[in-house]
Amino acid sequence: MKRPRLHLREAPLPGGQPLAFAIGLTIALFVGTLLLLGAGHDPVRIYSRMFEASLGSPDAWAVTLNRAVPLGLAGLAVAVAGSMGLWNIGAEGQIMAGAIAASWVARIGGDWPGLVLIVAMLLAALGGGGLLAVGPAIARARLGVNEIITTLMLNEVAIRLAQWLIHGPWKDPGAHNFPLAPMLPDQARLPTLFSRAHCGLLIAVAVIVISSLAVRYTAWGYELRIAGSSEATARYSGISLSRKILTVLVISGGIAGLAGGVELTGTADRLTESISNGFGFAGIIVAALALMRPSGVAVVALLFGAVQIGGQSIQTLGVSSSVSTILQAFVLFGAIGAGVFSRYRILLDGEARAVPEEVNQ
Amino acid sequence: MNEASLIGLLVATVSFGALLYLAALGELLAEKAGVLNLGVEGMMAIGAVTAFIAGVELENPWAALVVAMISGAALASVHGFFTVALGAEQVVSGLSLTILGIGLAAYLGKDYVGLPPGAKLEPVQWGGLSDLPWVGPIFFNQAPLVYLALVMGVAVSLVLSNTRLGLALRAAGESASSTDSAGHSVLGLRLSAVAAGGALAGASGAYLTLSLTPQWAEGLTAGRGWIAVALVIFGAWRPGRVAWGALLFGGTLALKTRLQTFGVDFSPIILSMLPYLLTLAILLAISVRSRKRPSPSPTALGLAYRREER
Numbered sequence: 107m108k109r110p111r112l113h114l115r116e117a118p119l120p121g122g123q124p125l126a127f128a129i130g131l132t133i134a135l136f137v138g139t140l141l142l143l144g145a146g147h148d149p150v151r152i153y154s155r156m157f158e159a160s161l162g163s164p165d166a167w168a169v170t171l172n173r174a175v176p177l178g179l180a181g182l183a184v185a186v187a188g189s190m191g192l193w194n195i196g197a198e199g200q201i202m203a204g205a206i207a208a209s210w211v212a213r214i215g216g217d218w219p220g221l222v223l224i225v226a227m228l229l230a231a232l233g234g235g236g237l238l239a240v241g242p243a244i245a246r247a248r249l250g251v252n253e254i255i256t257t258l259m260l261n262e263v264a265i266r267l268a269q270w271l272i273h274g275p276w277k278d279p280g281a282h283n284f285p286l287a288p289m290l291p292d293q294a295r296l297p298t299l300f301s302r303a304h305c306g307l308l309i310a311v312a313v314i315v316i317s318s319l320a321v322r323y324t325a326w327g328y329e330l331r332i333a334g335s336s337e338a339t340a341r342y343s344g345i346s347l348s349r350k351i352l353t354v355l356v357i358s359g360g361i362a363g364l365a366g367g368v369e370l371t372g373t374a375d376r377l378t379e380s381i382s383n384g385f386g387f388a389g390i391i392v393a394a395l396a397l398m399r400p401s402g403v404a405v406v407a408l409l410f411g412a413v414q415i416g417g418q419s420i421q422t423l424g425v426s427s428s429v430s431t432i433l434q435a436f437v438l439f440g441a442i443g444a445g446v447f448s449r450y451r452i453l454l455d456g457e458a459r460a461v462p463e464e465v466n467q
Numbered sequence: 468m469n470e471a472s473l474i475g476l477l478v479a480t481v482s483f484g485a486l487l488y489l490a491a492l493g494e495l496l497a498e499k500a501g502v503l504n505l506g507v508e509g510m511m512a513i514g515a516v517t518a519f520i521a522g523v524e525l526e527n528p529w530a531a532l533v534v535a536m537i538s539g540a541a542l543a544s545v546h547g548f549f550t551v552a553l554g555a556e557q558v559v560s561g562l563s564l565t566i567l568g569i570g571l572a573a574y575l576g577k578d579y580v581g582l583p584p585g586a587k588l589e590p591v592q593w594g595g596l597s598d599l600p601w602v603g604p605i606f607f608n609q610a611p612l613v614y615l616a617l618v619m620g621v622a623v624s625l626v627l628s629n630t631r632l633g634l635a636l637r638a639a640g641e642s643a644s645s646t647d648s649a650g651h652s653v654l655g656l657r658l659s660a661v662a663a664g665g666a667l668a669g670a671s672g673a674y675l676t677l678s679l680t681p682q683w684a685e686g687l688t689a690g691r692g693w694i695a696v697a698l699v700i701f702g703a704w705r706p707g708r709v710a711w712g713a714l715l716f717g718g719t720l721a722l723k724t725r726l727q728t729f730g731v732d733f734s735p736i737i738l739s740m741l742p743y744l745l746t747l748a749i750l751l752a753i754s755v756r757s758r759k760r761p762s763p764s765p766t767a768l769g770l771a772y773r774r775e776e777r
Binding site: 112141193195241245249250251252254255256258259260261262263266267269270273274387390391394426427428429430431432434435436438439442443445446450 | 503505545549553554555556558559560562563564565566567569570571572573574577685690693696697700734736737739740743744746747750751754755764769773
């Protein structure tokens, strides 16, 4: 019997990744149809509602774009670290840290003028997220401690820190004993662009463009990519790896923190335990689908945001929110699988194949 | 703090410890074979919901446990297929598995929210032993899954260190290419380890809905899957040390709801950070020490293996 096996293509299939995403989406739609039929819903009606609610009108676009902003920034955070082969699994916590830092500024600067307050909050968010990444960054750069686990652990710590603040020192005395942080001052709200879409979109696009250019065209970015593809090459070229790791992880944390700040000033009224809302984990997936290229993050974030918003909208039709969660998971697995096939070809044993090449995974 | 509440704390410590231990053992097996599975939370959720549904439908707790373990293994095999067979990135696939598991659990369980359990695993009575002061309630009046966790811990430990299978499994996690050269199937070893890990995570989830909190609600696993991931590192990939870690972390879970009754003025939320902070501390200690000694982490952890790329 011939056993199928995977063989690395000399170059990935052109257009492989968009195709992978499309295949993932198709698989998800197919599975979703089965789930919807299983629950006694009309799939055509549900899917058209999903489309209308996410991309069918300017108002729908506004909501989707507002969702794409934290997804894109979180995805960018992961992708910046990923360009160097580092995994920042801590975006979820860094988003929280950013939101906490921004709320702190709002607490002390409640009477500052709007522009000053918002800028100060966003800078604090950047710092807060970066601060949470400093520990893992130093541990990885100096001691070689795996950043996957350290950043993952700090997620749980940051979320509990927010819980503690909301239940304790920052509890709003006017909230009738409910564990709620006080509302943000009115001037701390990001102005809107159109409909409900807020200026966070401009911030996110700017940060994504700057980061893409920096990674692709600057000497700094070039060194980053070399370090990501081969540590040995980086060492021979005299690149200081530990310094690079340190700066990249802290920048990555800062960008994730900024996502928290933008989410706070853009869509939330106050700091809540759920403000990071899974954006950090979704960001990992966004970055992976964008093949860790900062430039691809924006498109993936927009599509992913549309899937999420569409999924939320059908809850009013009585469809359980779990269907949309499952759909997201199938988009992911479909895309992961299709991504593998864009880089590998399937061979049957006995077929002639090229000389095995050394690949550093 | 009186005697009864202290005993209550210790009973809960052992219960929660066993819950965490089952899931952590599963993660340990997968990691020993070289596969990081960040889908523990999703596998626990699937185990919890399928155990509850099977309990209601079959009215037999043991059948429910088996269903949960098979479901956990099946879900884990999705991760196994993508990461081991296709060589996809383990971190991304594992996180996707968490999303899939939590979503599927919510979908499957939506008609069972708030229902009374159809079957429960009642505490095991050990005759006179169960009547002993202190030791009786703490160790000899626990749910069957506590003893299952203990047995599995000993079994995993013995298999890993004393059998050819265990040697091959560890080899697959240290150096896949030499395991392959030695004639073992890296694919088979890793897939089985991941599936077995899923079965254990499923059992851990079943423990929740069959004994600890015998009902189903979304979000029932409450982040305990992440603690299990942390435990494996905390215990330096050794089943014995992971067991002590499980008791310690189980203790923090047990203490969390009891601080107020003990009259301790300390935030339970801050307390619940402890497992993660301790894991970070251990991780640092391991790496400082591993400058002299080799790191306990499996060398090939997280790396895909394809024969052509050897």
